[in-house]
Amino acid sequence: GQASGCPPRAPALCPAWDTFTAWCNSHLRKAGTQIENIDEDFRDGLKLMLLLEVISGERLPKPERGKMRVHKINNVNKALDFIASKGVKLVSIGAEEIVDGNAKMTLGMIWTIILRFAIQDISVEETSAKEGLLLWCQRKTAPYKNVNVQNFHISWKDGLAFNALIHRHRPELIEYDKLRKDDPVTNLNNAFEVAEKYLDIPKMLDAEDIVNTARPDEKAIMTYVSSFYHAFSGAQKAETAANRICKVLAVNQENEHLMEDYEKLASDLLEWIRRTIPWLEDRVPQKTITEMQQKLEDFRDYRRVHKPPKVQEKCQLEINFNTLQTKLRLSNRPAFMPSEGRMVSDINNGWQHLEQAEKGYEEWLLNEIRRLERLDHLAEKFRQKASIHEAWTDGKEAMLKHRDYETATLSDIKALIRKHEAFESDLAAHQDRVEQIAAIAQELNELDYYDSHNVNTRCQKICDQWDALGSLTHSRREALEKTEKQLETIDQLHLEYAKRAAPFNNWMESAMEDLQDMFIVHTIEEIEGLISAHDQFKSTLPDADREREAILAIHKEAQRIAESNHIKLSGSNPYTTVTPQIINSKWEKVQQLVPKRDHALLEEQSKQQSNEHLRRQFSSQANVVGPWIQTKMEEIGRISIEMNGTLEDQLSHLKQYERSIVDYKPNLDLLEQQHQLIQEALIFDNKHTNYTMEHIRVGWEQLLTTIARTINEVENQILTRDAKGISQEQMQEFRASFNHFDKDHGGALGPEEFKACLISLGYDVENDRQGDAEFNRIMSVVDPNHSGLVTFQAFIDFMSRETTDTDTADQVIASFKVLAGDKNFITAEELRRELPPDQAEYCIARMAPYQGPDAVPGALDYKSFSTALYGESDL
Numbered sequence: 001g002q003a004s005g006c007p008p009r010a011p012a013l014c015p016a017w018d019t020f021t022a023w024c025n026s027h028l029r030k031a032g033t034q035i036e037n038i039d040e041d042f043r044d045g046l047k048l049m050l051l052l053e054v055i056s057g058e059r060l061p062k063p064e065r066g067k068m069r070v071h072k073i074n075n076v077n078k079a080l081d082f083i084a085s086k087g088v089k090l091v092s093i094g095a096e097e098i099v100d101g102n103a104k105m106t107l108g109m110i111w112t113i114i115l116r117f118a119i120q121d122i123s124v125e126e127t128s129a130k131e132g133l134l135l136w137c138q139r140k141t142a143p144y145k146n147v148n149v150q151n152f153h154i155s156w157k158d159g160l161a162f163n164a165l166i167h168r169h170r171p172e173l174i175e176y177d178k179l180r181k182d183d184p185v186t187n188l189n190n191a192f193e194v195a196e197k198y199l200d201i202p203k204m205l206d207a208e209d210i211v212n213t214a215r216p217d218e219k220a221i222m223t224y225v226s227s228f229y230h231a232f233s234g235a236q237k238a239e240t241a242a243n244r245i246c247k248v249l250a251v252n253q254e255n256e257h258l259m260e261d262y263e264k265l266a267s268d269l270l271e272w273i274r275r276t277i278p279w280l281e282d283r284v285p286q287k288t289i290t291e292m293q294q295k296l297e298d299f300r301d302y303r304r305v306h307k308p309p310k311v312q313e314k315c316q317l318e319i320n321f322n323t324l325q326t327k328l329r330l331s332n333r334p335a336f337m338p339s340e341g342r343m344v345s346d347i348n349n350g351w352q353h354l355e356q357a358e359k360g361y362e363e364w365l366l367n368e369i370r371r372l373e374r375l376d377h378l379a380e381k382f383r384q385k386a387s388i389h390e391a392w393t394d395g396k397e398a399m400l401k402h403r404d405y406e407t408a409t410l411s412d413i414k415a416l417i418r419k420h421e422a423f424e425s426d427l428a429a430h431q432d433r434v435e436q437i438a439a440i441a442q443e444l445n446e447l448d449y450y451d452s453h454n455v456n457t458r459c460q461k462i463c464d465q466w467d468a469l470g471s472l473t474h475s476r477r478e479a480l481e482k483t484e485k486q487l488e489t490i491d492q493l494h495l496e497y498a499k500r501a502a503p504f505n506n507w508m509e510s511a512m513e514d515l516q517d518m519f520i521v522h523t524i525e526e527i528e529g530l531i532s533a534h535d536q537f538k539s540t541l542p543d544a545d546r547e548r549e550a551i552l553a554i555h556k557e558a559q560r561i562a563e564s565n566h567i568k569l570s571g572s573n574p575y576t577t578v579t580p581q582i583i584n585s586k587w588e589k590v591q592q593l594v595p596k597r598d599h600a601l602l603e604e605q606s607k608q609q610s611n612e613h614l615r616r617q618f619s620s621q622a623n624v625v626g627p628w629i630q631t632k633m634e635e636i637g638r639i640s641i642e643m644n645g646t647l648e649d650q651l652s653h654l655k656q657y658e659r660s661i662v663d664y665k666p667n668l669d670l671l672e673q674q675h676q677l678i679q680e681a682l683i684f685d686n687k688h689t690n691y692t693m694e695h696i697r698v699g700w701e702q703l704l705t706t707i708a709r710t711i712n713e714v715e716n717q718i719l720t721r722d723a724k725g726i727s728q729e730q731m732q733e734f735r736a737s738f739n740h741f742d743k744d745h746g747g748a749l750g751p752e753e754f755k756a757c758l759i760s761l762g763y764d765v766e767n768d769r770q771g772d773a774e775f776n777r778i779m780s781v782v783d784p785n786h787s788g789l790v791t792f793q794a795f796i797d798f799m800s801r802e803t804t805d806t807d808t809a810d811q812v813i814a815s816f817k818v819l820a821g822d823k824n825f826i827t828a829e830e831l832r833r834e835l836p837p838d839q840a841e842y843c844i845a846r847m848a849p850y851q852g853p854d855a856v857p858g859a860l861d862y863k864s865f866s867t868a869l870y871g872e873s874d875l
Contacts, residue, residue: 019220020110022204023118026227027054038110039103045075048098052082055117072099080109088116111219118226133222136229137161140168146181152221157210159187165225166194169232173198184211201227241815242834248812249839251331252869258324259336265317266342272310273350276302280357283364287450289372296365296679303697304672314351315705318344319712322793326716329797330723332808332870362694366684373682375449377520382440386458388513389433393465399423400472403479415494415574417480420473422498422576427473429506434466493558498576500551505578507544508586511537515593522684524608531601538594548587555580611683618674619689625667626691629699632661636706637745646728647721651714658707668700717796724800734799737761738792748789751779757795809870816862825850825859 017038025034031050035041042048044067049060061078064071076095084090090112097105115129122132134152141147144164149155156162158181167174173194179187188207195201204224210216286292321344324336338344404416441459445452514537521527555573572579639654675693678686721731737760741753749757755775758765765775781801782794819834820826826847831840843865850859 016107016111016217016220016223018206019204019217019223020107020114022202023114023223023227024051024110026202026204027051030054039101039106042076042106043099043101044072045077045079045095045098048079049075049082052079052113055113056082056086058082069099083109083113083116086116088112114219114223114226118230119222122226122229130222133226133229137165137225140165143168144176152218152225153216156221156225157216158184159189159191159207162191162195162228163187165228165232166191166199170198195228195231199228199231201231241818244815245812245819245843246835246839248331248869249835249842251327251333253839253842255324255328255331255333255336258320258327262317262320262324262336263339263342265313265320266338266347269310269313269317269347270342270350273354276306277354277357280354280361285368285371287372289369289376292365292369292372296362296369299362299365300676300679308701311701311705314347315708317347319708322712323716323719326719326793326797327723330720330800334870366679369682370684371447373520375444375447377518378440378444378447379449379451379455380518382437382444382455382459384516384518385433385437385440385513386462388509389430389437389462392430393462393469396469397465397472400469400476412574413480418495418498418575420476420480422502424473424477425499426502426506427469429503434462437462493554494573494575497551497554497558497573498578500547500554501576501578501583504544504547504551505583505586508583508590511590512586512593515590515597519604521604521608522611524605524612527601527605527608531605534597534601541590541594545587548583551583552580611678611681614674614678614681614683615686615688618671618678619686619691621667621671621674622689622691622693622696625671625696626689626699628664628667629696629703632703633699633706636703636710639710647714647718647731651711651718654707654711654714658711661703661707668696671696713793716793720793720796720800726800730799731796734796735792738795748791749795750788751790754779754782754790754795761799809867812866812869813863816866820862824852824854824863825856826862827856827858827860831860 021035021038024038028034028047028051031054033047033050035047046063046065049063053060060082063075063078073095076098080090080093080095090109093105093109093112098109119133120129122129122136130152134149137149141149141161141164144160144167146158147160147164149161160179160181163174163176163179167176174190179190185207188205188210192203192205192207196203201224204227205220286295321336321338328334328336404412438459441455444455449455519530521530558573636657639650639657645653671693717731720726721728726734737757738749740760741749741757743753755765758775758778763774763778765771765778778798779790782790782798816826817823819830821830828840828844831843834840835843843862844860846868847860847862847865849855850861852859
């Protein structure tokens with residue numbers, strides 16, 4: 001490199017001339033000499049060689065003292081060779097030009113020396129030379145208002161940046177708040193004078209030249225600023241120490257944030273479980289189907305809407321806990337112990353209790369709905385049969401108590417006897433209905449029907465009335481039999497009519513009752529059975545019609561005989577109340593009910609066909625989704641064992657795999673919709689599939705949880721690898737070694753498998769006293785809970801600890817000691833000066849007062865604080 005191109009012997013025109021001269025003199029005075037003109041005083045090479053010895057601390061070859069040109073050239077060449085030996089390329093600079101007093105070449109050589117010995121070794125965050133020096137200036141002046149260092153020319157014109165550099169390191173030398181941006185000359189002179197007087201940095205720049213120049217010379221500014229850097233080089237140790245402390249504190253702050261997040265998430269999840277379990281354990285049945293169906297709908301909302309986010313929260317909680325523990329291990333911190341009652345095991349126990357409460361709740365709801373449906377059906381059947389029976393018994397007691405036989409004629413008495421016989425036949429026919437009513441009432445009682453009291457009251461009334469009718473019937477028969485000997489003749493046709501009409505009438509009543517009977521079925525086979533029975537009934541109708549016509553023919557024959565014999569009839573059959581008009585009316589009613597029954601049965605058949613369609617629709621989807629979930633679970637198991645490629649490749653593959661699983665969610669949503677249709681149709685079984693919605697839900701939740709945990713395991717491995725500096729090859733070697741001995745692909749090694757794995761990696765754990773002791777030590781590290789299994793994560797953590805370094809408490813104490821200027825304590829002012837604001841306040845709030853004999857007011861104990869960072873504490 002060359003200087004700024006100024007012409008020979010024209011220093012006034014070269015802004016760097018005086019700066020370079022001052023810089024050289026700042027070093028040469030240590031050797032007891034000075035220069036006035038760069039181009040003249042370095043021509044013989046003697047002072048040039050002396051300058052290089054002072055700034056490098058090394059000895060150069062002995063110079064030649066002769067006055068001849070060749071002696072001078074040899075001296076300058078020795079200096080140039082020394083510069084070249086330090087890795088500096090000298091472009092177009094030769095000894096002849098220096099000896100001849102070429103100012104341009106001489107300035108270029110001095111700038112090269114400054115770059116190599118004053119600037120090149122400056123390094124900040126892996127930058128070097130100009131960029132490193134600029135970054136150092138930016139960091140040191142960042143807290144100061146009106147200072148914005150972006151370059152080595154215009155940024156320094158107002159003088160504030162120079163003053164800020166001094167104040168940052170020696171605040172007692174500069175009253176920075178009194179400086180004004182609009183007075184640059186005063187600012188510059190103030191900085192130059194303070195630097196020369198107190199920092200032993202000679203004045204290398206002229207304030208007026210800088211202010212009156214549109215763009216100050218960059219090389220001159222850099223040369224002068226580098227002197228500040230070297231003057232404050234001791235502060236660099238403090239900055240390095242501050243960086244280490246910031247790194248350690250940032251780890252602690254992040255871990256505390258993760259702990260707080262875990263505690264809150266765990267508390268919220270446990271509170272939700274605590275509120276939900278009593279609701280799921282409530283098995284108090286409701287009185288109506290509507291109320292129970294509402295409970296079932298609430299449970300469906302819980303499964304579809306409320307529980308899935310909580311499953312995700314639980315999974316995320318476990319992932320956060322594992323990640324936190326990994327970070328704590330990587331930063332050499334103690335393991336995180338959640339507050340009492342909020343351990344992962346507590347959450348798992350609560351979740352298990354929740355699922356136990358949930359198990360059987362839906363089945364109980366459906367059974368209750370089925371029971372209430374059965375009860376409603378039985379109750380309606382009871383009311384229908386009771387109403388028919390009560391209508392039949394209406395007036396029967398009064399009839400049986402009537403003493404009409406006392407004043408009747410013989411023929412009337414005979415008629416009364418026959419009429420009573422017909423009534424007894426009718427009474428016997430109704431016995432079956434009364435027994436059915438009693439049986440239905442008993443079943444309602446056994447099924448805990450909510451209105452059993454009214455049912456029992458009505459049933460008891462019917463039974464009491466039935467007993468009374470039986471008693472009255474017996475009494476009347478005895479009364480009629482007393483006068484039976486007086487009866488001689490009877491109208492056989494009327495009697496035959498009555499005997500045949502009563503059973504036929506009862507058959508029609510039974511037929512009407514059966515045709516109006518309610519039914520409840522759940523399968524196509526059941527409804528087809530009812531249809532078959534109905535068809536069989538219809539096949540008997542022609543015979544019944546012939547019986548009806550035969551009965552009516554008896555009535556017509558009686559009328560014909562009476563007319564032919566001029567017998568005046570009373571107008572009605574004395575033996576029965578079942579008139580031909582009643583028979584014809586009921587027969588017409590039967591004829592009307594038959595097609596209605598046909599329609600009802602066909603409607604139910606259509607409903608059952610629809611239900612069968614829903615069963616097949618659900619089973620078709622379930623028989624695809626169920627095996628798909630099982631297959632994915634098996635594939636994840638294989639992926640977690642094989643883990644081919646880099647960890648990033650594995651993570652990308654797993655996340656792509658997770659997306660494919662999430663994309664499959666609409667298939668489950670469709671299945672949920674079909675399942676809801678099945679439940680709304682009150683379908684309770686499905687022979688076409690072994691999968692229930694509950695099985696599918698549980699499998700889906702397990703699938704999501706498993707892929708999330710597998711991804712988290714890989715992320716933690718990446719975290720471990722990056723934090724510990726483990727190479728990809730090492731990580732693959734660890735994985736290959738682990739998988740080789742994981743024979744059952746269970747993801748964990750037993751003690752013997754783990755020992756074999758260690759031996760393969762070169763550990764001395766053979767079966768002797770020393771080997772057993774070493775193996776027991778390692779097992780206590782990788783399996784502190786003595787579970788008998790070593791997970792891959794524990795194996796990786798152990799190998800990373802064995803092969804990498806981590807920050808220690810002693811290293812942090814040493815860093816704080818640098819910031820404290822080798823004192824045994826540190827002050828809040830020093831912390832605020834050296835650390836970022838948030839981390840400085842973090843330390844101040846947690847450091848205990850220093851109690852040593854050399855303590856001063858406000859002294860803080862950084863040693864106990866550093867030790868606590870790596871031990872059991874509340875930090």
